[in-house]
Amino acid sequence: MGAVTLSLGRVSWVFLGLALWLVLFALGLYSLVTHPPRILTPPPPAPGLRGTLYAQDGTPLALSLKEGRYYPLGTSASQLLGFGERGSGRGLEGLERDLNAALEAGRSFTLTLDPWIQAMAERALWEGLARSRGAFGALVVMDRDGNLRAVANGPAFDPLAPRKDPAKDVSWRNHAFLVPLEVGSTMKPFTAAMLLEEGKATLATRVEAPMHRVVDGWSIRDAVPHPPVLTLAEVLRYSSNVGISLLAEALPKQVFYRYMERLHLTDPSPLPGVRVAAPVVNPPNAWSPAAYANHSFGQGFLVTPLHLAAAFNALVDGTYRSPRLFTHQEARSEQVFSQATARAIRQALQEGLAPRARLAGYPLAGKTGTAQVVVNGRYSQEVFTAWFAGFVPGDQPLYTVVVAIHYPKGEVYGSQVAAPIFREVAAGLLAYRGVPPYAEGR
Structure with missing residues (x-):
């Protein structure tokens, strides 16, 4: 009797549990029907890291x-x-x-940057900038194929340091790309090349070149004393404004401007995809006789150091090659001068090289420039940009180097300020490439 009672009790508990489960299930089902759940959208994946x-x-x-x-x-x-x-x-x-x-x-x-060349160029630029007490500077190293191996700017800038007032501290600025400047006498080799290419002169062509001439009411003066009659090669050596402007009169100004276009000295986008300041160049129909004379020796128009480096690189073999900053970038080129013209100009620049740019055992070549800067609408007698543009080495160039120091104090000429920086960079490049000194007489 007791066993029967125990069995009935167990059955009762089973039914009671089943009934409780059914009640809870019904309540849950009722809750789902009357209060449907919100479907939670998973959070978006974390954004990928910024490219390198x-x-x-x-x-x-x-x-x-x-x-x-x-x-x-x-x-x-x-x-x-x-x-x-x-x-x-x-x-x-x-x-x-x-x-x-x-x-x-x-x-x-x-x-396309080479970290070693970049560091070496920066050290030379920063030291030269400190010596000259210049406001800022830029230095571009380009190989003969147009690849930018160094784009140096000074003063130095730390991108992770607290930022200063950008209107007062310009160390953040890529002066090489963003600051158009008058190029001064670094333009003279191009004018000479145009004369050779058009058959209007040879390096032996002579011109009467006084220390001063007046064009259309404007005075043109030479800074370096020289003989009264100069060959075109000597015009480059003595950097005669008078001589080059007289010889340039054999070139119609439209022809001169066309060469500027082919050298991309008027190109607002020499490096597609990268911000570069556009040149400031008036069309030739707006040039007075004085303006054309000034253009022949690098005054009256503005270009960036990048523009000048790419144009100067055309004197390696006569071919303009668009500057390349990315390894995937398409190479573009255009024949501007014959190889003979380019070789002749480089030979003249080698023979007339500024003393402070020379490096014993190596035939470097290049041209100085000292450009007056317009301040308050007039050319200043105190503010200059000191330039040097040249080749390493001069006879068979591996690199084209352009140096610009803006507003140096004390010594202001390109031959004094920029030429020593070029020499230091040239020494580093030649050592890096393992080029031994040339035997005497080579």
Whole structure:
């Protein structure tokens, strides 16, 4: 009797549990019907890291870490690379700005820069800038194929340091690309090349060149004492404004301007995809006789150091090659001068090389420039840009080098300020490439 009672009790508990489960299930079903759940959308995946900028040898120049954007080489190439907004990383200057959309999408780029050449160029520029007490400077190294191996700017800039007032501190600026300047006498080799190419003169052509002449009411003066009669080669050696402007009269100004176009000295976009300041050049129909004379020796128009470097590179073999900053960039070229013309001009620049640009054992070639700067509508007697543009080495160039120092104090001439910087860069490049000194008489 007791066993039967126990069995009935167990059955009762089973039914009671089943009934309780059914009640709870019904309540749950009722809740689902009357209060349907919200479908939660999963959070979007974390955005990918910003793309990396690499040097030609694979050295990372700008990359993203958890802490933010990082520049492994510090101040090296910092003005070219630029910087981004704190927190968001959005590019504000330099390549960080120019390539912002692609970098945000995670795309990476390899630049043509050589980190060793970049560092060597910066050291020479920064030391020269300190010696001259200049306001700012730029130095461009381009190989004969148009690849930019160094784009140096000074003073040095730390992209991760607290930023100063950009209106007062211009160290952040890529002067090589963004500051158009008058090029002064570095224009004279182009004028000479035009004369040779058009059959209007040879390097032996003689011209009566007094120390002063007046054109259309404007005075043109020479700074370096020289004989009263000069050959075209001597016009380059003595950097005679009078001599080159007289010889240039054999060229119609439209022909002169056409060569400027072919050398891309009027090109607002010499480096597609990268912000470069447009040249400031009036069309030839707006040139007075005095303006044309000034153009022949590099006054009256403005171009960036990048423009000048690419144009000067055309004197390697007569071919203009568009500057290349990215390894994937298409190479573009155009014949401007014959190889004979380019070789003749480089030979003249080698023989007339400024003393402070010379390097024992090596035939360097190049041209100085000292450009007056317009201040308050007039050419200043105190503010100049000191230039040097040349080839390393001069007879069979491996590199074209352009140096610009703006507003040097004390010594102001390109032969005094920019030429020694060129010599130091040339010495470093020749050592880097393992080029031994030439035997005497070679």
